[in-house]
Amino acid sequence: MRITVEETPIAGVLVVKPETFDDHRGVFAEVFRGDVYRAAGLPDAFAQLNLSHSQRGVLRGLHFQFSPPQGKLMRVARGAAYVVAVDLRKGSPTLGRHFATTLDDTRPRMVWAPASFARGFCVLSDVADVEYLCTSIWNQPGESGIRWDDPALGVEWPEKNPIVSDKDRSAQTLAEWLARPESDHFRLERR
Helix, strand or coil: CCEEEEECCCCCCEEEEECCEEECCEEECCCCCHHHHHHCCCCCCCCEEEEEEEECCEEEEEEEEECCECCEEEEEEECEEEEEEEECCECCCCCCCEEEEEEECCCCCEEEECCCEEEEEEECCCEEEEEEEECCCCCHHHEEEECCCCCCCCCCCCCCCCECCHHHHCCECHHHHHHCHHHHHHECCCC
16 A cells, blocks of 8 residues: 655644555545554544535534544545634644635545534535544543634635534634633644
8 A cells, every 4th residue: 555645734734645556447546544544644543434424515613622632534425525724723824714625526635624623514515424443542521622613713615504503603713722721732742
């Protein structure tokens, strides 16, 4: 297995592209192999795999977990989705900035966003199955979110009136999160 790892304008957020093999039957790829990921500087062990099945126009996010911190490797197994990662690291030169890309089921591209990033997606196809490998198990008291439409983030979502949960609709703004003591879990260490 070989992978290509592409840096993004946000340090730590990466696009991971496994090598594919095409023939008259379709496409095959090894999507994850611990030794290859470890050699590329990516996590080689995950604690949890989540699957989200959603319809067109559903927007989930922007979610994160601060205790224990949770990184996520996201991929679209079926359909297409606009995937977003927002930098929440205090002291980061890109605090509040985001990386966004469209992932789909035609090629196995993934987005790695380490702990200290909020993540979300908006479904672009009739239905989409989004999978994310998580570096720690879910802990409800240690989870939180940022409003998907916080103007401070400047995310241009492809859906102007998305279907969102009540929890996501009432999430805090970035400024409100940064004022909470828990946000110090994501402070960058000065070197």
